[in-house]
Amino acid sequence: MKRRLSLKFFFGYIVTIVIGFLFIAVAGSHVLDNLMTNQAINNMRNGCNLVLSSYRTQTAGSIQELSFLTAQLKAISSFQECDIWIIDQTNQVVTSAYTIQPAPTEIPEFDPTAGGDRSYLVGDFYGQYSEPVITVYTALTRSFQTYGYVISHCKVSTIIERREAILKVAYITWIGMSILSAILILFFRIFVMAPLKKIIKAASEYAAGNLSYETGIHSHDEMGYLSDTLSYMSGRLNSIGEDQKRFVANVSHDFRSPLTSIKGYIEAILDGTIPPELQDKYLKIVLNETNRLTNLTQSLLTLNNFDANGILLDCSHFDINDVIRKILATFERRCQEKKICFEFTVPSKEIFVYADMGKIQQVLYNLIDNAIKFSNPDSIIAITVTIHHEKVFISVKDNGIGIPKENLPKIWERFYKTDTSRGKDKKGTGLGLSIVKEILQAHNENIDVISTPGVGTEFVFSLPVS
Incomplete structure (x- = not known):
């Protein structure tokens, strides 16, 4: 070229x-x-x-x-x-x-x-x-x-x-313009063709998979802008590639662990290692692992549907207080097991918002589920609803282990888990907050997080007032 x-x-x-x-x-x-x-x-x-x-x-x-x-x-x-x-x-x-x-x-x-x-x-x-x-x-x-x-x-x-005197001036002008044109072409070769050659080389390297290749162009003109754009693109592609590798590794881990447990327990039951009187106990473990795989698969299908088709919203007017109360009721048994109490604060008995009720239920379920999962026993989870400037703000605050500051930007990534040892999050898929983020972005709303290690975490998101 x-x-x-x-x-x-x-x-x-x-x-x-x-x-x-x-x-x-x-x-x-x-x-x-x-x-x-x-x-x-x-x-x-x-x-x-x-x-x-x-x-x-x-x-x-x-x-x-x-x-x-x-x-x-x-x-x-x-x-x-x-x-x-x-x-x-x-x-x-x-x-x-x-x-x-x-x-x-x-x-x-x-x-x-x-x-x-x-x-x-x-x-x-x-x-x-x-x-x-x-x-x-x-x-x-x-x-x-x-x-x-x-x-x-x-x-x-x-x-x-x-006539010849005038032609002489014309010839001198022609020679001067020719020299000037040659100088312009030389400048074009230096400042356009040479950077363009580097950009073509960079594009070839990126196409070959070498996404870490640098163009070496640092000008502030259109060529520099094009080079910066290519570098940004290669960086994003490299990041996506790393995300894909991490995604595959996480999926492999999260599928392999329950499958290994299921296989081990079933083999033990079949060969008699587990006596009949204990089989019910281990079959319940197998059932829990199966449910975990089902939840993981469902979450993956949900995110894949978001990526492929976008999030289609079915918005309506509903009482957010009533939705929160019903979701809190579903966690009653788990809270009793950990001796966790809910503290639900609202400014009025009814607060109507305009959103997709089903998807907001999923947002609330994921946030409250995380709060219970990472809260210490005998603690309180505070759910607060406030109204400010035609917006309803819902806060879910726990008194759990918290999230380190350097990890906060990563919590929205798929399969990311702050508990790398998976001690408190053995049943988690690492997809819950990704789904929360996708749903709220589809509503053109925001979600913020405030966390202090050892003190707790608070998630706050907004919805439009009905």
């Missing part, structure tokens, strides 16, 4: 330079030649008309006494770099001024009709000049009578020299 792009720019540069040169050398030369020839003819015609105007205002028609025009003829001749003559009707030169060569005494071959409608000639003017000249002539008339002619000559070589 780099070579193709470089070649495109190189050939584009060459074609532009060649077209520019041809335009100046061919089209520009031709246009300038016509332009400067017409300009010279117009200037000479204007000079002749100026002499004619002076003649008409200062004579009565005689063409023999024209000494008063000498100064004017010399000025015109010098300014236009031309010869200017005045001849009478017999083609005798009456007066003249020159910068090319002196005027002859007469021009017997002069024919004022030779130029046709153009009133100018190109050539040696009847053999009077050794090189081509442009000749412009105007009749000296007064009272509708012609007394002679004003004739102006300019060398063709003079016009060519003027």
Whole structure:
């Protein structure tokens, strides 16, 4: 890709330079030649008309006494770099001024009709000049009578020299623009092509699986932004890859442990290691492990459904206080076993919210289940409902083991468990808080956590007031 792009720019540069040169050398030369020839003819015609105007205002028609025009003829001749003559009707030169060569005494071959409608000639003017000249002539008339002619000559070589001087400037400009374009292409190669090559190399490395590859681009322009974006993408892909590995490891562990227990107990029952009078006890253990696998599978299916289809909400108006009371009732037996009490505080008997009741029940169940799981025996779990600025805030606070500060950002990750030894969380799937986060985000609501190791943890989430 780099070579193709470089070649495109190189050939584009060459074609532009060649077209520019041809335009100046061919089209520009031709246009300038016509332009400067017409300009010279117009200037000479204007000079002749100026002499004619002076003649008409200062004579009565005689063409023999024209000494008063000498100064004017010399000025015109010098300014236009031309010869200017005045001849009478017999083609005798009456007066003249020159910068090319002196005027002859007469021009017997002069024919004022030779130029046709153009009133100018190109050539040696009847053999009077050794090189081509442009000749412009105007009749000296007064009272509708012609007394002679004003004739102006300019060398063709003079016009060519003027054209070449302008073309020289054009060629110098063309060379300067070519050098500037080459410098711009060099800068483009350094500041665009070189970083682009590094980015292509990085993309190839990422495609090959080397997600830790660094582009080495640290600029603050578009290339730097593209490099940073690729680096961020590779970092996210690397993180996702690590998450997948951790996910597989956690799933393997959480499936292998109960399956190992189930297999061991069933084999022991079948080979008689466990006597019949103890089989009920161990079959209940097998049943609990089966329930654990069922819960794990259900949680995985729930999260997978969230990922694939998003969370579809069936929102309605309901009393959040009533929902909390019913959920607390389902944990009565577990609380009695650990001697845990619920402290439920509400600002009013009924508080209606607008949300998906089924999914909010799942949020509350997961948070209260975690609170019971990690609370110390003979402790209190406080559930508090408050209203502030059209929002209902539900708090679930325990007096358990707490969560270390460095682990707080990780608790929303799938399969993450703060109790790495799994001492207090042997039945947990590590998916509960992930499900809570997904559900509340689908409601466009937030959940926050405050925790102190050895003191307890508080989760607070919001819902819209009905």
